[in-house]
Amino acid sequence: MTGTSEGIDPITLEVVRNKLDTIAQEMEITLFKSSCSPIVKEGLDASASLFTLEGVTLAQACAVPIHLGTLIPAVKEMLRKFPPQSMQDGDIYLLNDPYHGGTHLPDVAVMMPVFHGGRPIALAATMTHHQDVGGMSAGSVPTNATEIHQEGLRLPVVRWARAGQFDETLTELLRLNVRMPDLFLGDLHAQIAAAKIGAIRLNDLATKYGGNAALAMFGALIDRAEEMTRAAIRRIPQGTYRFVDWLDNDGIDLDQRIRIEVAATVGDGEIHFDLTGTGPQVRGPVNCVPSGSLAAACFAVRAVTDPAIPNNGGCFRAISLTLPEGSLVNPQEPAPVNARTATIKRITGCMLSALAQALPDKVPAPAAGQLLVLAFGGAWEDGRPFVTAELIAGGSGAGSDRDGVDAIETDATNCMNLSAEAMEMEAPIRITRMALRTDSGGGGTFRGGLGLIKEFEILDKVKGPVSLSHRGERHFVAASGLAGGESGAKAHSEIIRGDGRREVISSKIVTDLKAGDRLLVETAGGGGWGPQLERAADAVALDDANGKVSQP
Amino acid sequence: MRVGIEVGGTFTDFVRIGPEGVRVVKVPSVPSSPDVGAFNALVKSGVAITEILDLAHGSTVATNAVLERKGFATALITTRGFRDVLALQRHNRTRIYDLEYQKPDPVVSRADSFEISERVLSDGTVLQPLDEQQVVEALIPALKQGGYEAVGVCLLNSYVNPAHEVALRDLIKAHLPDLHVTLSSEVTREFREYERASTVTVSAYVQPVIDRYIARFEDRLAEEGFSGRFSVMQSNGGRLPAQAIRDSAVTALLSGPAAGVMGAARQAARSGYGNLITLDIGGTSTDVCVVTDGKPELTNEFTIDGLPIRIPVVDINTVGAGGGSIVWVDDGGMLRVGPHSAGADPGPACYGRGGDKPTITDAHVIRQTIRPEAFLGGEMPIHPDASRAVFAPIAARFGMSVEQAADSAIELANANIVRAIQLISTERGKDPRDYVLVPYGGAGPLHAAQVAEDLGVGTIVVPPNAGVLSAYGLIASDFVQFESLTRRAPVDDNAGDLVREVFESMKARAVERFEHLALGGDVKLDFIADMRFVGQAFEVPVTLSEDDVRQVDRELISKMFGQAHEKIYFFGADSDKPIEFVSFRLGITAELGELPLLQEERSYRVPRGEIELFDRRRAWQGTLLSRSDLAEGETLSGPLLLEDPTSTLFVPAGWQAVTDEQQNLVLKRMA
Known part of the structure; x- marks a missing residue:
């Protein structure tokens, strides 16, 4: 039998690949199931990875693409400060600072070495979006932050446990800096449990195949994924493709739209994304450190090639990025970054829409690509505090042979909404309406997906004001159509005060609500595809019957 | 006499247990009318219907009604402001990289969803009473006009206070007595409105289907003079009298896999095994379930065609690995198995129906762990040359013999199955090493030993007539x-x-x-x-x-x-x-009381003899015999190929097989 990679038997290699993916998935299952915050369970905003000692991804399980490759800079930073030979079995490391390998402060990386035969052979790491890490507002996603110091507790890479012994001083420090210390510690322990499972399973694997053989196979698997990625990219027509889209504003300078520009150059088995032309870093928190653009690029490439390619460091080798320093996508300290998700979504959309020119039958028209973030915080009438957050999607873009999807998550995120009954159970808020937003899908031969309407009312069971954080997108720039299709409807939100006054929200706001106040949100629709006049008669009739279009 | 009839997608399985012993029959299903296949099996078995005391039935009729959207016109009624609950769903997508992703298609459209003014808060207090005038003047005429057969009701927060749902049903029934009305608070009294609405909608949708199906089945039974008890299997691992299923049709969804798990649990318990991992390998998929202390794990998280159903069901994890799984080479030059399947048609190349892709069944034929003469008790012709031909390019690519290539494919298929078991046990916090493996279905017993080795499981228990164990599970269920x-x-x-x-x-x-x-x-x-x-x-x-x-x-x-x-x-x-x-x-x-005794059907015989087969990268000399030939207590060492009329059991080298007094074949790994 001729092994194709230095004599390693390809069948065993495939079995080991399968096992590594299983381990990452087992870690992820443990993470989801044992975490406390809804944002992990309902938002699936967490991921688990295995790394080589050189910091190359070995396997990753992520339910949300925004986590793709997200731990790479964190692990690099850990290895820089704590080289493997300094590690002991049972060590646990933490990091969240975006300017030292993190993403944004709520995402805390928990990392530990995997020991086999008395030496470290790999690293197990997990990343969780925590419900609160302190800072100027509950939930740690202040729309009005202007520097990172307002966004919460910053952790450079620190060793939280040495050989299984926790640093209690650090634990106390963590507890003191967040609003809900039990929840925070609970989720951190879920991350540790997940990493431990990874360490146990990887040690088993090394025992079965031998430590050195396992390490050799890790290297071979990474090379294979690189080959596969390059082969898949070779199927995209070579050339440079460009796209420009906009973010509404940064939450501070409300009249200033933010430009995002992507030039995607497909070469021979490689792809380069140049974001030159993107606007400078902004005062508000939508700046995005480089790991975000990497996640966007990985998502775009997987989506247009083959998602079955093993998800390891080999995939990243065929992808390169140019991110101008001091721009929105490579900001300098102390620019705030908490709301970077909106930026990553728009970058992903731009990358996909650029590639749509090369792959017109594969990539649909632009989606609403918005994930409205709502956070409410306050106290029940008996004084108990509550914090609840919800993420709301718009419509997706139509394709060359199909309508867009109504109220659906797209591109780099994949969150569930919060059920009305769950929110009413958690907070003194009533949902009065939750409906598809008629006429919001961009017209076309194929119609864009509809956005939705949701209405909240603050009940009189509250004590004092309820803080509202509203982080919208697509309020000013619609999702455009493709191939002659029309744009989707823009988003719209307003507060209806108890006395009937209406206050339109300019995409982003942090304000207070009182009992009897209502919040109405309408999310954006996706772009249409092809001329509307060519829409089939039966599709028009069905839209009419289902009330998706009011005047067909 | 007790009879179990399980109608699956491809085959209808029949088991009769009575004083005369055990009779097993397998006939092709009739997908358009499952009851025809069921009665075909009855006729073929030669059993007198008048003598059946206990008839238990499982079928895909409810499942197919949903998958093919062949239910009757159904409406949904929600609290005002929430009629789009089925369309909005939960916003997430199950395939994150799929740019052509579509949401699961609800069985009730937006045009068939109605709203009614009322409001209950999350603590159960009534904020706004049910607007009865609106029900009578607007809703009921609309329901009448729409020609609906069934209605699902899901009002907000009804899980804490169902009073408005009950009142609404009473009003509708008073005006439209023939309409099936199903309440979310009665089907699943749990919070989260989308999942509850989805459950009640699917429930309402299949209600008239099941109702008619059972009525037709009962009529036919009555014509034939049946006077025993007729019951229907549920997805929770228990059965109910057929009459009761007519009121809770949703519990009949996916009852077939649950019946298999119950059959495995009951038969293994006889030999004293309570902690099991069941392994049912079929043509297109593999079902795995963890049984602890004789009881299958239940879950509330279950979907059909992507639509959530919140009722307790046996927690079965399905992976796309089966006999029809296609073997291929990826861009990185790695050999892969599945998830694509050749299905039943054209099926594996060896079926000779035009399948031109290598599959796991072909791999068994090449390894000679499936004997062409024995496939389905010898009732189906098999073409080994076709299997070899489709594996030849893979063998050439890797510089292997055809046997080695086939054996590698089996090794990878087993790795996929092991993965499924590891994930389900992690999710449940169980260590597979504390369990015995119970394989059944057409191909479960062929793969069990290698899967067990990889999991660190040292004991395998193979029930008699393992290929029709689901049908036995029907009559063995409480x-x-x-x-x-x-x-x-x-x-x-x-x-x-x-x-x-x-x-x-x-x-x-x-x-x-x-x-x-x-x-x-x-x-x-x-x-x-x-x-x-x-x-x-x-x-x-x-x-x-x-x-x-x-x-x-x-x-x-x-x-x-x-x-x-x-x-x-x-x-x-x-x-x-x-x-x-x-x-x-x-x-x-x-509880059932005395369990019907499952035994090996003795009509199937092959002469005991030497065979050659290929396993774990080399050729072996092994022994072939029919399973009923192995005397109680007789211990044989692998490699062995044991055949019965419903499946083939492969015992590799390193394992010993012995039939115990319950006629379970127990495989132990030798140290």
């Missing part, structure tokens, strides 16, 4: 019904009283329902509290015995929760974080 109730409350000093109060009220309701079905008498109750740390998004089930309920207090329930949590998540046993109850589930069971 009568079971479940109820659930969401009741969020802190674990404080009143915890004991709260548990007792909930238990007593749920028990009273369950017992009354059972008595109504003439299933009273000795019943067993299973009581589960779904609990979590305050703020946690997921609940941990804590099982309470009746004794536990009597003595439970804050300390005991906290301890039980801590232990359950620790087992799954590796922390929690010594935590002093606040805990809360979220919901409660109660299962009521009327």
Whole structure:
């Protein structure tokens, strides 16, 4: 039998690949199931990875693409400060600072070495979006932050446990800096449990195949994924493709739209994304450190090639990025970054829409690509505090042979909404309406997906004001159509005060609500595809019957 | 005499157990009318219908009605403002990289969804009474006009206070007595409106289908002079009298896999095995389930065609690895198996129906772990040359022999199955090494040993007639019904009283329902509290015995929760974080009493002889015999190929096989 990679038997290699993916998935299952915050369970905003000692991804399980490759800079930073030979079995490391390998402060990386035969052979790491890490507002996603110091507790890479012994001083420090210390510690322990499972399973694997053989196979698997990625990219027509889209504003300078520009150059088995032309870093928190653009690029490439390619460091080798320093996508300290998700979504959309020119039958028209973030915080009438957050999607873009999807998550995120009954159970808020937003899908031969309407009312069971954080997108720039299709409807939100006054929200706001106040949100629709006049008669009739279009 | 008839997608399996012994029949299913296949099997078996005392049935009729959208016109009624609940769903997508992703298609469209003015708050208080005038003047005429056969009702927060749902049903029934009305609070009394609405909608949608199907089946039985008990399998692993299924059709969804698990659990229990991992390998997929102390794990998280159904079902994990799984080479030059399948048509190349891709079944034929003469008891022609031809390019690519290539494909298929088992056991906090493996279905017994080795499992128990075990499971199952109730409350000093109060009220309701079905008498109750740390998004089930309920207090329930949590998540046993109850589930069971005795059917015989086969990268000399040829207590060492009329069992080198007194074939790994 001729092994194709230095004599390693390809069948065993495939079995080991399968096992590594299983381990990452087992870690992820443990993470989801044992975490406390809804944002992990309902938002699936967490991921688990295995790394080589050189910091190359070995396997990753992520339910949300925004986590793709997200731990790479964190692990690099850990290895820089704590080289493997300094590690002991049972060590646990933490990091969240975006300017030292993190993403944004709520995402805390928990990392530990995997020991086999008395030496470290790999690293197990997990990343969780925590419900609160302190800072100027509950939930740690202040729309009005202007520097990172307002966004919460910053952790450079620190060793939280040495050989299984926790640093209690650090634990106390963590507890003191967040609003809900039990929840925070609970989720951190879920991350540790997940990493431990990874360490146990990887040690088993090394025992079965031998430590050195396992390490050799890790290297071979990474090379294979690189080959596969390059082969898949070779199927995209070579050339440079460009796209420009906009973010509404940064939450501070409300009249200033933010430009995002992507030039995607497909070469021979490689792809380069140049974001030159993107606007400078902004005062508000939508700046995005480089790991975000990497996640966007990985998502775009997987989506247009083959998602079955093993998800390891080999995939990243065929992808390169140019991110101008001091721009929105490579900001300098102390620019705030908490709301970077909106930026990553728009970058992903731009990358996909650029590639749509090369792959017109594969990539649909632009989606609403918005994930409205709502956070409410306050106290029940008996004084108990509550914090609840919800993420709301718009419509997706139509394709060359199909309508867009109504109220659906797209591109780099994949969150569930919060059920009305769950929110009413958690907070003194009533949902009065939750409906598809008629006429919001961009017209076309194929119609864009509809956005939705949701209405909240603050009940009189509250004590004092309820803080509202509203982080919208697509309020000013619609999702455009493709191939002659029309744009989707823009988003719209307003507060209806108890006395009937209406206050339109300019995409982003942090304000207070009182009992009897209502919040109405309408999310954006996706772009249409092809001329509307060519829409089939039966599709028009069905839209009419289902009330998706009011005047067909 | 007892008869089980299980109608699957491809085959209808029949088992009869009576004083004359065991009779097994397998006939092709008739997908358009499952009852025809069922009666075909009855006729072929030669059983006199008048002599059947206990007839248990499982079919895909409800499942197919949903998958093919062949139910009757159904409407949904929601609280004003929420008619789009089925369209909005939960926003997430299940395939994140799929740019052509579509949401699961609800069985009720937006045009068939109606709203009614009323409002209950999350604490159960009524903010706005049900607008009865609106019901009578607007809703009922609309329902009449729409020509609906069934209506599902899902009002907001009805899980805590169902009064408006009940009142609405009474009003509708008063005006439209023939309409099937299904209430979300009766199907699944749990919070989260989309999941509840989806459950009640699917439930309402399949109701008339099941109702008619059972009526037709009963009519035919009556014509033939049947006077025994007719029952239908549910997805929770228990059955119900056919009459009762007509009112709770949703529990019949996907009952076939549950029947297989019950058959495995019951038959293995006879030999004293309570902790099992069941392994059912079919043509296109593999079903895996964990059974602890003789009981299958149940779950509330279950979907059909992407639509959530929140009722307790046997927790079966399905992976796309089966006999038809296609073997291929990826861009990185790695050999892969599945998830694509050649299905039943054209099927594997060896079927000779035009399949031109290598499959796992072909790999077995090449390895000679499937003998062409023995496939389906010899009733189906097999073409080994075709198998070799489709594997030749793979062999050439890797510089292997065709046998080695086929063997590699089996090794990879097994790795996929092992992965499924590891994930399900991790999710449940179980270590597979504490379990025995129970394989069944057409191909389960062929793969079991290698899967067990990789999992570190040392014992395999193969039931008799393993290829039709689901049909046996039907008649080996108890009568079971479940109820659930969401009741969020802190674990404080009143915890004991709260548990007792909930238990007593749920028990009273369950017992009354059972008595109504003439299933009273000795019943067993299973009581589960779904609990979590305050703020946690997921609940941990804590099982309470009746004794536990009597003595439970804050300390005991906290301890039980801590232990359950620790087992799954590796922390929690010594935590002093606040805990809360979220919901409660109660299962009521009327036990079967004496189990029907499953034995090997003795009509199938092959002469014992030497064979050559290929396994784990080399050729072996092995022994071929029919399973019924192995005398009780006779121990043989692998490699062995044991055949019965329904499946082939492969015992590789390193394993010993012995038939025990219950006629289970027990495989032990030799040290």
